[in-house]
Amino acid sequence: MKTLIAAALALAIATPALAQNAAALRDAALKDDTAWNVVRSLTSEVGARPAGSLAAARARDWGVAKLRELGFSNIKVEPYTVTAWERGPESAELTAPFRRPLNILGLGRSIPTPAGGVEGEVVVFASYDAMLSATDRQIAGKIVLVNQPMVRAQDGSGYGAINRNRTQGASEAARRGAIAYLTRSLATDDANNPHTGAMTYAAGVRQIPAAAVSVPDANVLADLAAKGPVRIKLSMMSRTVPGAPAWDVSGEMIGTGRPDEIIVIGGHLDSWDVGTGAVDDAAGIAITTAAAKIVGQARPRRTIRVVMWGAEEIGESGARYGRDHAAEVPKIVAASESDNGAGAIFALALPPGTRTKPEFAELQSTLAPLKINVVAAPATGSGADTAALHQAGVPAFSFDQDSSKYFDLHHSQNDTLEQIDPGDLAQNVAAWTVVLHFIANSTVDLRVPAPAR
Numbered sequence: 001m002k003t004l005i006a007a008a009l010a011l012a013i014a015t016p017a018l019a020q021n022a023a024a025l026r027d028a029a030l031k032d033d034t035a036w037n038v039v040r041s042l043t044s045e046v047g048a049r050p051a052g053s054l055a056a057a058r059a060r061d062w063g064v065a066k067l068r069e070l071g072f073s074n075i076k077v078e079p080y081t082v083t084a085w086e087r088g089p090e091s092a093e094l095t096a097p098f099r100r101p102l103n104i105l106g107l108g109r110s111i112p113t114p115a116g117g118v119e120g121e122v123v124v125f126a127s128y129d130a131m132l133s134a135t136d137r138q139i140a141g142k143i144v145l146v147n148q149p150m151v152r153a154q155d156g157s158g159y160g161a162i163n164r165n166r167t168q169g170a171s172e173a174a175r176r177g178a179i180a181y182l183t184r185s186l187a188t189d190d191a192n193n194p195h196t197g198a199m200t201y202a203a204g205v206r207q208i209p210a211a212a213v214s215v216p217d218a219n220v221l222a223d224l225a226a227k228g229p230v231r232i233k234l235s236m237m238s239r240t241v242p243g244a245p246a247w248d249v250s251g252e253m254i255g256t257g258r259p260d261e262i263i264v265i266g267g268h269l270d271s272w273d274v275g276t277g278a279v280d281d282a283a284g285i286a287i288t289t290a291a292a293k294i295v296g297q298a299r300p301r302r303t304i305r306v307v308m309w310g311a312e313e314i315g316e317s318g319a320r321y322g323r324d325h326a327a328e329v330p331k332i333v334a335a336s337e338s339d340n341g342a343g344a345i346f347a348l349a350l351p352p353g354t355r356t357k358p359e360f361a362e363l364q365s366t367l368a369p370l371k372i373n374v375v376a377a378p379a380t381g382s383g384a385d386t387a388a389l390h391q392a393g394v395p396a397f398s399f400d401q402d403s404s405k406y407f408d409l410h411h412s413q414n415d416t417l418e419q420i421d422p423g424d425l426a427q428n429v430a431a432w433t434v435v436l437h438f439i440a441n442s443t444v445d446l447r448v449p450a451p452a453r
């Protein structure tokens with residue numbers, strides 16, 4: 001009984017102290033410029049860095065040097081190979097009813113056009129479903145354009161709603177006899193600015209070239225096509241490179257109490273080849289690295305590992321990390337990836353049951369000045385690169401960021417440092433700092449039994 005009372009007293013004393021430390025670290029994080037300097041350094045000293053490119057190798061060296069400079073230990077480079085995709089010269093032109101250039105970006109993984117390009121009549125659909133329900137006679141021998149607008153939303157849900165337009169549209173158009181596929185950019189801006197991204201070909205379906213058109217040019221094509229025949233010529237010279245080298249870079253802030261209990265966080269180091277990959281995902285690298293540094297310097301109980309994943313955009317780093325670190329899964333107490341830009345955080349989701357544990361009682365009030373709500377619904381995942389870890393049973397925590405401007409920039413030449421608000425970036429670092437501090441100093445096992453199958 002005595003020990004129980006002593007333990008309860010110790011907890012009662014320990015919990016407010018933890019919260020006080022968290023508030024102090026939060027306020028220090030709001031003034032810390034590490035994250036801004038990291039984004040600035042990566043976007044200016046490396047720039048765009050698609051997996052498999054020479055720039056990706058420079059990004060790897062940058063990551064190692066940056067982690068060392070910021071005081072991380074156990075710095076590792078994990079090499080692997082990917083099937084890389086390299087953009088070549090591209091152009092698109094309206095050829096009838098008159099000639100005019102069009103703003104496009106080939107989609108990642110698209111095959112090139114034949115050397116002389118591909119020319120044909122355009123058939124425009126206002127939505128993906130309209131294309132799916134069209135007859136082969138409407139589509140056969142033509143270039144399909146799906147001109148479906150993306151809805152702007154704080155939680156970014158407009159993107160997921162039409163993601164298949166980019167990722168699966170080419171094969172669906174090809175099944176119906178199309179010779180090329182165009183999607184209106186999956187974007188919320190109306191600048192003459194195409195947005196790229198990865199696509200895949202369905203097995204056994206004829207492969208046709210696929211590209212994203214800027215929003216204004218997609219609207220012009222739709223308007224003209226409503227009045228009469230419209231023809232365009234598309235030329236894309238991309239290259240697929242099997243066996244290209246890629247790397248994940250990681251470093252740790254070693255725990256002082258239970259160094260064998262690891263929190264895995266990070267962002268992805270690779271980017272698309274346009275812009276400088278500032279919001280996607282230098283910001284995620286910067287936020288997690290800065291927060292790990294701040295919490296690490298306060299000597300937490302558990303170890304914090306920052307991973308800079310090397311091939312997220314082409315979908316090749318998450319599953320591999322899960323596979324290569326399967327033996328480590330029992331030691332990973334929680335994981336989360338930051339890959340939703342640099343907008344302010346408005347909500348946090350924790351592993352099931354964590355929110356009501358006594359050690360986490362002060363978390364909500366510590367986050368409240370940052371205007372962040374701890375939601376009741378548990379986190380289900382956090383990003384593509386941690387998905388395999390979560391699937392293997394590693395608890396997830398995840399932040400909802402204001403994504404209402406993210407898709408103005410995402411995968412486009414406008415994704416640059418200038419689009420990041422330093423105040424919002426610092427708010428992200430402060431939020432990650434608070435949550436990392438609580439988890440890294442916790443004695444609680446956040447793992448829940450795997451659901452019955």
Ligand SMILES: [Zn+2]
Binds near residue numbers: 268280281312
């Ligand atoms: Zn990303």
